[in-house]
Amino acid sequence: MPNKPQITLMDTTLRDGEQTQGVSFAPSEKVSLAQALLGRLKVDRIEVASAGVSAGEQEAVRKINAWAKDKGYLERVEVLGFVDHNRSIDWIVGAGGKVINLLTKGSENHCRKQLRQTPEQHIENIHKTIDYAEQQGVNVNVYLEDWSNGYRDAPEYVYHLVESLKDRKIGHFMLPDTLGVMSPDEVTAAIGDMVTRFPALSFDFHPHNDYGLATANVMAAVDAGIHSIHCTVNCLGERAGNASLAEVAVVLRDKMGIDLNIAEEHIVDISQMVESFSGKFVACNAPILGSDVFTQTAGIHADGDKKANLYVTHLTPERFARKRTYALGKLAGKASLEQNLDEMGISLSDEDQKKVLAKVIQLGDSKQIITPEDLPFIIADVLGSNDAARVMLIDCATFSPLSGKSSVELTVSVDGKTLSEKGEGNGAYDAFARALDEILIDYPELTRPKLIDYQVHIPKGGKTNALTEASITWELATGRKMTTRGVHSNQVVAAMYATLKAINSNAGELVQ
Secondary structure: OOOOOOOEEEEOOOOOHHHOOOOOOOHHHHHHHHHHHHHHOOOOEEEEEEOOOOHHHHHHHHHHHHHHHHHOOHHHEEEEEEOOOOHHHHHHHHOOOOEEEEEEEOOHHHHHHHOOOOHHHHHHHHHHHHHHHHHOOOEEEEEEEOHHHHHHHOHHHHHHHHHHHOOOOEEEEEEEOOOOOOOHHHHHHHHHHHHHHOOOOOEEEEOEOOOOOHHHHHHHHHHHOOOEEEEEHHHOOOOOOEOEHHHHHHHHHHHHOOOOOOOHHHHHHHHHHHHHHHOOOOOOOOOOOOOOOOEEOOHHHHHHHHHHOOOOOOOOHHHHOOOOEEOEOOOOOHHHHHHHHHHHOOOOOHHHHHHHHHHHHHHHHOOOOEOHHHHHHHHHHHOOOOOOOOEEEEEEEEEOOOOOOEEEEEEEEEOOEEEEEEEEEOOHHHHHHHHHHHHHHHOHHHOOOEEEEEEEEOOOOOOOOOOEEEEEEEEOOOOOEEEEEEEEOOHHHHHHHHHHHHHHHHHHOOOO
């Protein structure tokens, strides 16, 4: 774009995102997210709540505003309020706030059928609320709720509403596609008309993703003259959600050449923070954020990257503090294996690589999931070596009463030597870990890594005798993270196998 506009992003994860079915952030979570969004991710503005919801909500907003005031961010924290004269304003002032996003009716149908008011009555009430806000020192932005349908059905109503407010001290006129019904062509025409008709006003665009067009509609809105975009982390929001902050930020930079304030290196870690607090997880193939989006599966792609980065684009994982990976499975080729071996610092002869690759393809063909952490075991199995399995589980008896500590009697083999130990802990796995640590105290190179995540997966079908997969993520002394998995009908034993894999994998880096 020859004359690049200055575009700002307003994140509404804490307000509109909380309208996602089943999502309710605790007050402490709201405070932490607000601090992360403004302080680390560097979004320009955040919308954090709806006025009048609850005392707990007001307390959360009060804490956010106190922090924001101390950091100089107070006028970048916004709260949705209603045309109710003083009620919303008083709630916001009581929470130490400075900005109201006033929800007006951008659709004549909403005005007449939901409010049961004439346009003139509604406009009169809007002015009364704005008057009170100004008296209380609260800055005003205005939402035109259901603007997209309102503009389509009765544009003269929209023009009249904006005309009646254009001389008020309003920071942003916010144009929502409340039901996500617009296409890019419709966005271009409607927003282009609004911007041309009211050139002195500052307009925001608030898209929803019901047709999967939210990001495309953002591009159209910016082309049409919009200077501020609303979005949420992880596309949270009612129904199909809002525009994804990650997609919007990256697309505007890469496809439209627009400089933003967003710190891209924090997009993924804040996405994961929202996943944890919301209980809503992004798809593995979600752009930018998904666990698989920087993984090459086809062997031909790994080969092209190894030779000349032929399958690398400007959308690199390093921008987001991530790494490119090469999947191991039935589609893997020699280059896929080599990329993983190089990453782990393992060197094999061409002949041994062929044997290992054949085993990888065989396992992949049987639908087994193969991770880089499995490679030392596959290598040891294929090459007839036990180097990658210095510690092996021989027996473990567990006892877990309803109350009180659990206990284990553990027997393992370490470098062929049988060792036993008893342990107690808060649950059978904790007791196992304590007993294992005692056994390995004389083997510092076999120290159990730091556990940072523990998940248990049971196949669908509801069978009580189903195998259980324990998936544990560890942090090694070098800072590298790895995930190991164990499978057993007993979920504690599955976790034991996953733990021994981690210890042996760490030691397995000695495999050359």
